[in-house]
Amino acid sequence: MSILFVLVPLSLGLVLLAGWAFFWAVGNGQFDDLGSAAWDCLRDDE
């Protein structure tokens, strides 16, 4: 079971990484408008 003492901090590190990525995405405006993003693929198809 002592492997947990390594794995748990590792998982915490991953959570921190995910949290940082999410904060960056929010700050970058990725979540400001969830409605129209799905239509973007239809935008430049001429």
Next chain:
Amino acid sequence: MNRCFHCDEPLQGSTLTAHIDGRAQPVCCHGCLAVAEFIACTGLTEYYRLRDAPGAKPESTASAHDRWAALDRAEVAGQFTRCSGELDSATLVIDGLRCAACSWLIDRALQSVPGIADVSTNTATGRTRVSWLRGRLSLGDVVRRIADLGYVPHPLSDAGALELQQAERRDALKQLMVAGFGMMQVMMFAVATYSADLAGEVMDASLLKFFRVVSMLVATPVVLYAAAPILAGARRNLQTRTIGMDLPVAAALLLAYCASLWNTFRDSGATVYFDSVTMFVFFLTLGRFVQMTVRHRTTGVTDALARQLPVCAHRVDCDVVRDVPLAALQCGDVVLVRPGEVLPADGELLDSQAAIDESLLTGESVAVNKRRGARLAAGALNAGHALRLAVTAVSDNTTLSHIVSLLQRAQTQRPRLSKAADLAAARFLQLVLVGAGLTCASWLVADPSRAFAATLAVLVVACPCAFAIAIPAAIAAATAQLARHGLLLTRIDALETLARIDRVVFDKTGTLTHGDIAVGRCVTLGTRGEHDCLRIAAALELASEHPLARAFARFGNSLRAEHVRTVAGAGLEGTSDGQLYRIGTRDFVAALRGAAAPSDATKLIGTVVSLGDARSELALFELQDTPRLSARFAVAGLREMGIAAEILSGDDRAAVAALAAYCAIDQYVDRQSPEQKLTHVQRLQAAGQRVAMVGDGINDAPVLAAADLSIAMGRGAALAHASADMILIGDDLACLPEAIRLARRTLRIARQNLIWSAVYNFGSLPLAAFGLIPPWLAALGMSLSSIAVVLNAARLLPRAPAADAGSGSPQAVLS
């Protein structure tokens, strides 16, 4: 399918067709025809396949173009644009933006214009941010392009509020994410610990300690960061010595957190409650997030003013007309108001006569004649000739601003039912504190060594977590469900009121009716047939800006009229097919053939318009506002539930009575000014009734604010939205009874939740006080009680997503 291809409204006899992708599609008016053909010629017909709500019904496009001409001038556009490098950018509020396909259409249509640097349209907020190369384009070009698509754009001079909202949303998202991630992590360790306990195994002491420290590390940001708004709210409550839900919630949160913190370091045997704490914070944050989203969707009062007033005024300086921003107007200035334009400020009429449509202010659906010296209000529409106005009041002193402040005052006087719930939570907290004190005292006497542990258990077990989530969870679920029915909730406590309504008061124009004047009946008097008469009338009225002229637009055809002359307050005169015709009041038409107006009053109600040539009178048209079909269903549904319906209108008796008969409403009051409407509603309230008001105009705004519950029509004035508790997005009145039923169910579920959480809390309190609850059961009970409450609330959500596909907005006609 007798519906318009573009806006999905009934065709009502229109024979116009638009050619989309090689197929002829029926449209209801010239406006829709122009928009559909514009969309077709820019190659964006994909829109019709993608949309899930019908298109916006455009205003007459001819006048819209002149309206934006001033935005081509740098000094007027300057108040709305911001410069950065060689780019200009502006934020526009778009009226008529219904679905994601709309924003796709706007983005595509603007991007194809050379000179546009960037466009982003936000469906959620109904706003577009555009930036373009200075010199290549002007704000006017951008706005006109959007107007061509059938939407009504309004440039926003103050984008600050928008950025504030965006910042708030981003913060809330981060907090929600921290709480969610934290909850999942902590729960992982908690489940491991509990399953060991349940299996009767003893966990390695060092591992247990390690799990606790890690849980603490994860739970700390959840409490200090994600729950920060709750803690701040509680501190405000303390500072102002008011009682709110935040206070007991924050107290429970901090107690459970601090107790767990203490147990982590002090004693390896005692329980920690980090799992309950994080879950609690997550559910609370989720509820707050839903509420914030609801709040942001509605427009503020400043937005409303931006929509109501024109972008500039035409000031007359020594016979030179100059376009100036509204802010530059001063009392005593003379301004020119062209036909079809909105008055920029309050003022005195300088011309001998003018036709003014004050429907937004007074609710009168017909233009009224004003004489020299008459006081005119900002926000009214000039329905006749160009007129000159001596400005008497600007910005904050105008009648419009006065109505806004009336509105703000009425809003603050609103009775707050939700205070009762806050009070109950605070009482409960007091009870728990007293219980904890008693426990502590008793154990000190019986067995001092167990006093601390037992007291902590009482405080944590009895913390009103489920109690605090009980109501927000039910309301969040109901809000989502209402939105599917086309009702937007703008104030959270409105649901409670909706469930207890005794009487629904409807405004007439725009609420029970469509708000567009249409030709109700046509009586032919001469040799010409009905179809011919309507064609001639349409040809004459095509050139007119008068609001009544719109009624004839759908009968438009190849017939054209020449030399059309407007006689203010009387009618139009013009030649068509070599014949001279007049349309307007009966006196005016009779004067053409040199006779007096016939006095035989044909039995016509509403506004009567006469058509005649040099020899005889050809036809009489009865102009009426068409009633909404859904109004009948709504009233029938309300009666079934024992709720009274009533009409409160500014129109005259005949029109109101006819509509009341149509909708099967037996109570109605006619000729009411905004003040009279307000006193009428207040009198009903004084008689002990809970009144819901449904309205659409600015004149309804004060009444809407004073009623126990206010519902605004989705296409109504933005000011009415600002003062409403709920907005009927699809303008479908028939969903009202369904909404009331849902609100009653919500209240029932909220009550069940409250009872369940109270039973749990009060039941566990004595057990914890006697030290009978094992640690794992205490934590499990706390979490399960919260989950039970959330699951019960989830019953309000629709079961199968497929079930509502047909009941929502009409689908696009194309297959």
